[in-house]
Amino acid sequence: MTGNLGPLDQRSHELVLGVPGSGKTHHVKARLARARRVVFFDPTGHDYSAEGEQVTAGDLLDLELLRGAVCRLVVVPEADDVAEEFQATVAACRAAADFGGLVLAADEVGDYAPRCGEALTRLHRNGHHDGVASVLISQCAVDIPKTCRRTATRVTSLLQTASADLDALETEYGPEFRERVARWRPGDPPAVWTLPTFNHSR
Numbered sequence: 001m002t003g004n005l006g007p008l009d010q011r012s013h014e015l016v017l018g019v020p021g022s023g024k025t026h027h028v029k030a031r032l033a034r035a036r037r038v039v040f041f042d043p044t045g046h047d048y049s050a051e052g053e054q055v056t057a058g059d060l061l062d063l064e065l066l067r068g069a070v071c072r073l074v075v076v077p078e079a080d081d082v083a084e085e086f087q088a089t090v091a092a093c094r095a096a097a098d099f100g101g102l103v104l105a106a107d108e109v110g111d112y113a114p115r116c117g118e119a120l121t122r123l124h125r126n127g128h129h130d131g132v133a134s135v136l137i138s139q140c141a142v143d144i145p146k147t148c149r150r151t152a153t154r155v156t157s158l159l160q161t162a163s164a165d166l167d168a169l170e171t172e173y174g175p176e177f178r179e180r181v182a183r184w185r186p187g188d189p190p191a192v193w194t195l196p197t198f199n200h201s202r
């Protein structure tokens with residue numbers, strides 16, 4: 001089943017993890033291919049160019065851009081301050097709550113997480129009230145703020161090799177998930193953990 005948010009719903013706070021080149025971006029594009037209302041935050045500037053109209057965080061000050069039954073935008077930050085532009089993007093998505101909810105998919109979170117801890121944590125704590133479901137994408141589990149790891153509804157992981165990342169996964173999602181992530185090899189399906197009280201069918 002897919003709605004405005006594709007396979008997600010307004011309570012969804014997903015994480016996608018894996019070492020460089022393991023397939024995180026590929027997975028997210030496939031998962032959100034049929035979402036009608038989604039904003040991709042793309043620090044690389046080229047990974048999501050086929051997914052929607054390219055805009056800047058400044059453009060989103062015009063909230064009208066976030067209105068519509070179909071709204072697929074790709075925010076490409078200007079290089080000097082990715083953190084500030086991420087925070088502006090989150091603020092715009094929250095301010096557009098009345099337009100029917102959307103998914104914010106944020107790639108390369110490790111690049112700006114150190115300066116955006118509060119924005120990321122608020123997304124997880126309040127996103128379902130603000131109509132913002134989220135997908136946070138990172139090479140390293142430990143670059144995702146701890147509160148976000150703790151409140152994730154679904155975690156998809158390709159390979160993680162560093163013991164700090166594997167330890168963090170074991171702490172939140174158990175030893176079996178850690179083992180599947182440590183054993184992952186190219187061509188394998190991703191390891192997926194879902195919050196036990198959440199909708200398993202998605």
Ligand SMILES: Nc1ncnc2c1ncn2[C@@H]1O[C@H](COP(=O)(O)OP(=O)(O)OP(=O)(O)O)[C@@H](O)[C@H]1O
Pocket residue numbers: 018019020021022023024025026027139
């Ligand atoms: N399941 C898959 N099937 C086919 N091709 C895939 C699959 N997963 C990844 N690829 C291809 O492998 C390459 C690397 O994938 P991708 O860019 O998604 O990795 P990534 O984890 O996002 O890397 P980075 O950390 O560098 O951003 C891409 O060319 C992508 O199209």
Ligand SMILES: [Mg+2]
Pocket residue numbers: 024025026047107
């Ligand atoms: Mg990527």
